[in-house]
Structure formats: structure tokens, C-alpha cells
Amino acid sequence: MTSALASPRVRAVLQRLHDKADREDRAAKERVRAQERELGVRLAPAQRYELYGDAPLAISREVGALYHLLITGQRARSVVEFGMSHGISTIYLAAALADLGGGWIITTEILPGKADAARQNLMEAGLSDLVEIRVGDALQTLKSVPDEIDVLVLDGRNDQYVPVFGLVQPRLSASAVVLADLGRDDPDLQYYQEYVRDPASGLVSIELPLDAGIEVSVRIAADTGARQRTADPPTASMQSGRAAAAGPDDVRDRLRALRVFAGEMPSFETDRAPAHPAELFLEWLLAAIDVGVREPHAMTLSTVDQAGRPTSRVLILKGLLDGQWQFASSATSRKGRELAANPWAAINFYWSELGRQVRIRGRVTDAGPAASARDFLARPVGSRAEALAGRQSDVLTHPQDLDDALAEARSRVEADRKLVAEHWTLYHLIPDEIEFWQADPERRHTRLRYVLQDSRWTQQALWP
Numbered sequence: 001m002t003s004a005l006a007s008p009r010v011r012a013v014l015q016r017l018h019d020k021a022d023r024e025d026r027a028a029k030e031r032v033r034a035q036e037r038e039l040g041v042r043l044a045p046a047q048r049y050e051l052y053g054d055a056p057l058a059i060s061r062e063v064g065a066l067y068h069l070l071i072t073g074q075r076a077r078s079v080v081e082f083g084m085s086h087g088i089s090t091i092y093l094a095a096a097l098a099d100l101g102g103g104w105i106i107t108t109e110i111l112p113g114k115a116d117a118a119r120q121n122l123m124e125a126g127l128s129d130l131v132e133i134r135v136g137d138a139l140q141t142l143k144s145v146p147d148e149i150d151v152l153v154l155d156g157r158n159d160q161y162v163p164v165f166g167l168v169q170p171r172l173s174a175s176a177v178v179l180a181d182l183g184r185d186d187p188d189l190q191y192y193q194e195y196v197r198d199p200a201s202g203l204v205s206i207e208l209p210l211d212a213g214i215e216v217s218v219r220i221a222a223d224t225g226a227r228q229r230t231a232d233p234p235t236a237s238m239q240s241g242r243a244a245a246a247g248p249d250d251v252r253d254r255l256r257a258l259r260v261f262a263g264e265m266p267s268f269e270t271d272r273a274p275a276h277p278a279e280l281f282l283e284w285l286l287a288a289i290d291v292g293v294r295e296p297h298a299m300t301l302s303t304v305d306q307a308g309r310p311t312s313r314v315l316i317l318k319g320l321l322d323g324q325w326q327f328a329s330s331a332t333s334r335k336g337r338e339l340a341a342n343p344w345a346a347i348n349f350y351w352s353e354l355g356r357q358v359r360i361r362g363r364v365t366d367a368g369p370a371a372s373a374r375d376f377l378a379r380p381v382g383s384r385a386e387a388l389a390g391r392q393s394d395v396l397t398h399p400q401d402l403d404d405a406l407a408e409a410r411s412r413v414e415a416d417r418k419l420v421a422e423h424w425t426l427y428h429l430i431p432d433e434i435e436f437w438q439a440d441p442e443r444r445h446t447r448l449r450y451v452l453q454d455s456r457w458t459q460q461a462l463w464p
């Protein structure tokens with residue numbers, strides 16, 4: 001019997017795909033490196049993958065052969081793959097299962113265009129019957145996979161290796177093999193290696209010097225060995241829902257598997273901090289925008305009620321004006337009512353990609369009707385209609401009331417482009433205390449507090 005890998009169909013598809021990867025992958029990686037050199041920071045994984053675009057980011061022929069060999073050697077029947085891209089690795093995995101007489105692969109890809117291309121490639125190779133493709137974020141698509149997974153392949157976003165591993169780990173068979181493409185020198189991958197090499201993981205693990213490194217881990221813990229082995233298709237033994245399966249220990253394990261302050265962090269040289277905290281804030285905000293933090297202008301605002309009980313919610317920073325932080329909302333909302341009774345508030349920003357937190361306390365004032373109207377009229381039509389419908393934070397008894405109010409408000413906004421919601425308010429927080437907090441992966445965090453004393457800002461370093 002010859003291997004499926006040697007069949008003309010499979011060979012032709014793999015040849016074409018490897019040639020494409022040889023052409024495109026190097027350029028895609030160079031694009032990322034060039035951007036990182038220009039910005040002087042390591043890009044966040046999400047931004048890196050955006051720059052990689054449609055490039056296959058493929059494993060080499062040697063690694064494909066290794067995957068095929070390990071799966072056939074292990075006589076695997078069930079495979080989960082994270083990050084299928086154009087399906088090159090999936091073809092090697094599926095060819096191995098075909099050589100063993102059957103089995104199944106669940107594979108997942110976040111980009112629909114790549115998943116479509118992979119589907120086509122698997123069909124051309126004649127291996128699509130063995131593969132279920134799930135499109136979306138692996139942390140969602142792999143929430144539900146059958147028990148007794150023989151092989152787990154990690155080849156997606158580096159910062160998701162540990163969470164995806166944590167998700168699938170309870171479903172691994174007693175002698176499962178986990179293969180991780182280490183891709184590039186990356187702190188997320190070092191963390192993954194530390195994680196699987198920790199004796200508590202129940203794995204033995206070694207890095208093979210192929211491509212930029214392949215971590216091969218084999219399960220040695222015997223606690224799931226008694227389970228009945230199955231080669232049923234995925235749907236037959238599927239879990240009904242993760243919540244049902246997740247007890248407090250599962251949650252703790254999942255939380256422990258998450259990493260905090262991953263990757264390189266910028267340094268914070270406090271002796272070079274500017275005299276005014278707004279200047280430093282702007283510097284940090286622009287850095288957060290540059291490295292692609294998602295919604296870097298989202299901040300948590302805390303207010304207190306008359307009994308001194310705090311409430312927090314997320315708002316958008318509208319601007320910085322003369323050292324004051326601006327946000328907008330309805331004066332009749334809970335925050336609006338609380339600020340009217342007690343104007344003291346706190347704002348918090350956290351930019352995880354940079355490990356930076358900024359904490360601001362101060363007094364909130366109303367920017368006045370003209371500034372509030374200008375802010376309101378600069379909002380998109382839908383947002384204006386929503387604010388005009390009013391009643392933010394009131395109890396909604398009948399959902400239809402909201403739809404009716406929104407429809408009515410929208411037609412009013414469209415009929416009168418100068419219409420301003422009565423209670424819409426632009427607020428200014430005038431700070432008297434601001435702390436800048438920079439994470440350090442080794443936990444020697446740097447903190448610098450500015451305090452306003454006699455109209456002058458003074459600086460204090462704080463213990464982490």
C-alpha cells in the first residue's frame with residue numbers, strides 16, 4: 001500500500017501550496033519586522049496577523065512529513081487543529097488518517113477567506129471528507145469538541161496557544177500528542193513551552209529543530225485512560241455545552257492558564273517624565289493607538305451615589321482639553337444623576353498590549369450647553385437617535401417601547417439636523433491625582449503618581 005501523500009492529487013496540491021508559501025511567507029514576515037522596526041515595539045499578535053494578510057504562513061515539507069509520521073505512528077483517529085490557514089498542514093494530517101483507514105479532524109481558522117481556500121484545497125486533494133472546518137475565533141469554535149482527542153496541533157495566533165491548549169486539554173486521550181509550531185522567537189511561545197514543560201502539566205515535551213522549532217509534547221498522565229476510545233464522527237459524542245461541564249476547578253484551571261503581562265513591555269523612565277501629567281497621558285495614548293490597542297479611548301468611569309456606594313461603567317474619551325479629560329453622556333443617566341449629587345469621580349485606562357494603566361481622580365464639571373451641543377451634533381445619526389430617545393439606564397419593561405422610541409427619534413434627527421438631545425452633556429474631569437503604571441513581566445512594575453498641590457503638579461514614585 002502506498003501512502004495518500006504519494007498520490008498524484010495530494011502531491012499536486014501540496015506542490016502548488018508550498019510554492020505559493022515559498023513566494024509569499026517571507027515577504028509577509030518581513031512586512032511585520034519592518035513595521036516593528038519603525039515603531040520600535042513588538043506588535044500585538046492581532047496586529048501582526050492583520051499584516052500577514054492572506055499569506056499561508058505554512059509549515060515546511062519536512063514538518064508536514066513529521067506530522068504525518070507521528071500521526072500514523074500513534075495510530076491516531078481524532079485530531080484537533082488550531083489555525084488551518086490554507087490547509088497545508090491539514091492535508092498532511094488528513095493524509096495520515098487516510099493511511100490509517102479513517103478518523104476525523106476538527107480544524108479552525110479565523111479568516112473566512114483562508115477557510116474557503118483551505119476547503120477547496122482539501123477537496124482537490126480528495127481529503128475533505130475527513131475534515132470539519134470551523135470558522136471563527138478558536139476560543140469559541142473549539143469550545144465544544146469530543147472526548148479522546150489523540151492529536152492537538154497548535155499553529156495559530158501565538159498568544160492563544162496556552163488558552164486553546166487549556167480548552168482542549170480535558171478532552172485529550174491518555175497518550176495524546178500535542179504539536180506546536182513555534183513560528184518565531186516570541187514571549188508567548190516561550191510561555192507556552194514553560195507551560196507544557198511544567199511537570200504539573202502531565203506532559204513530556206521537547207523542541208525539535210525543524211522550521212523555527214516544533215514543540216512535541218506527549219501526554220503521560222494516566223487519569224483518562226479508562227475512557228472508551230471512539231472514532232465516531234464529532235457530532236456523535238459532542239458535549240452539550242461548556243458551562244455544564246465547567247466546575248469551579250475547571251474555571252480555576254482555565255484562569256490559571258491565562259497569562260498576564262505577556263510579551264515585551266516598554267520601559268518607563270520616570271526621571272524623564274514631563275512636568276504635566278496630561279503630556280505623559282497623551283504620549284501613552286498615542287502609543288496605544290500606534291500599537292493597535294483595540295478601543296484605546298475606552299475608559300472606566302467610577303462615580304458614587306449619595307450613600308457613598310461606587311458604580312463603574314465604560315465610556316469613550318472624547319478629548320483632552322487644557323489638562324481636562326472629556327466624556328459625554330446623558331445627565332439623566334445614573335452617572336449623570338450621581339455626578340450632579342457628588343462631582344468626584346475616577347477614570348481608569350488599561351492598555352494590555354503595553355501593560356499600561358492610568359488612574360485619574362478629580363472633580364467633574366459640565367462643559368456647558370454650547371460644547372455639549374457641538375459634541376452631540378458630531379455624533380453619527382444612530383447615536384444621536386439613541387441619545388434623543390433618552391431614558392438611559394431606566395428600566396425597560398417592553399422592548400417594543402425602545403424600538404418605537406428609536407424609530408421616532410431617528411425620524412426627528414433626520415428631519416432636523418440641528419436637533420440636540422436636551423440632557424446630552426459633555427463633562428470635563430479636572431484631575432488632582434494621576435497615576436501612571438507600567439507593568440514589568442518580572443513584576444517589578446513602575447508607578448509614578450502626580451499630585452496637584454497648591455496648583456503645582458508634584459511627582460511620587462510608588463512601590464508596586
Ligand SMILES: Cc1cc2nc3c(=O)[nH]c(=O)nc-3n(C[C@H](O)[C@H](O)[C@H](O)COP(=O)(O)O)c2cc1C
Binds near residue numbers: 311315329330333336
Ligand atoms: C466601549 C464602550 C463605550 C461606551 N461609551 C459610552 C459613552 O461614551 N457614553 C455613554 O453614555 N455610554 C457609553 N457606553 C455605555 C456605558 O458603559 C453605560 O452602559 C451607560 O452609559 C449607562 O451607564 P449608567 O447607567 O451607569 O449611567 C459605552 C460602553 C462601552 C462598552
